[in-house]
Amino acid sequence: MTTVVLVHGAFADSASWNGVIERLLADGTSVVAPPNPLRGLTSDAAYLKSFVGSIEGPVLLVGHSYGGAVISAAAADLPQVTGLVYIAAFVPEKGESLASISGNFPETPFGAAIRPSAYPLPDGTEGTELHLDYALYPEVFAADLPAELTKVLAVGQRPIAAPGLEEALAVEPAWKNLPSWDLVANQDQAIHPEAQRSMAKRANATTVEVAASHAVAVSQPDAVADLIRQALAG
Numbered sequence: 442m443t444t445v446v447l448v449h450g451a452f453a454d455s456a457s458w459n460g461v462i463e464r465l466l467a468d469g470t471s472v473v474a475p476p477n478p479l480r481g482l483t484s485d486a487a488y489l490k491s492f493v494g495s496i497e498g499p500v501l502l503v504g505h506s507y508g509g510a511v512i513s514a515a516a517a518d519l520p521q522v523t524g525l526v527y528i529a530a531f532v533p534e535k536g537e538s539l540a541s542i543s544g545n546f547p548e549t550p551f552g553a554a555i556r557p558s559a560y561p562l563p564d565g566t567e568g569t570e571l572h573l574d575y576a577l578y579p580e581v582f583a584a585d586l587p588a589e590l591t592k593v594l595a596v597g598q599r600p601i602a603a604p605g606l607e608e609a610l611a612v613e614p615a616w617k618n619l620p621s622w623d624l625v626a627n628q629d630q631a632i633h634p635e636a637q638r639s640m641a642k643r644a645n646a647t648t649v650e651v652a653a654s655h656a657v658a659v660s661q662p663d664a665v666a667d668l669i670r671q672a673l674a675g
């Protein structure tokens with residue numbers, strides 16, 4: 442049986458997949474949703490690669506947002522990965538960062554909502570991590586969810602270290618050699634829908650569009666689960 446591995450992005454955690462997980466479990470699908478460290482593209486991909494390496498049998502990787510970049514890097518030399526599913530995600534080419542991709546498309550409210558803070562590094566220096574302004578989180582991340590829920594999501598968001606957005610993909614992305622599927626959230630205020638469409642086309646992904654915010658896995662878990670089912674069948 443193929444195991445579905447769900448990889449969350451920045452400003453969220455594995456609980457963002459809960460609705461999707463419920464639906465896949467009801468199908469009898471083997472599914473896991475590991476924590477994404479959100480410390481940098483290379484190190485996060487190495488962590489995911491190690492996690493996937495402990496799974497027996499074939500694996501389908503699913504990435505939301507920044508998680509799309511992580512699965513593109515991690516699966517590059519993992520023979521057990523049979524396909525990639527991108528959910529409102531970044532699908533970078535070698536040499537691209539998330540920031541460089543976003544810079545090629547119309548600006549979204551995402552940039553104005555970013556708030557930096559310092560955190561200690563093991564060598565005694567300080568790094569920078571980023572979170573979304575709590576008041577702006579609903580507009581940028583989850584405009585199609587109830588206000589009561591978005592307030593909770595904003596408070597519980599996980600920040601991402603700046604290298605996660607700035608670090609370029611250092612390997613040939615796995616989508617060049619694996620079949621891929623892509624869900625474009627066409628009301629996304631974090632990753633511009635045109636950027637999503639462009640990356641999906643470049644990856645030759647089987648693509649669907651959903652009228653949803655960036656938090657599409659929370660607001661429309663049926664659509665996300667359906668695309669994963671297509672990938673499993675394919």
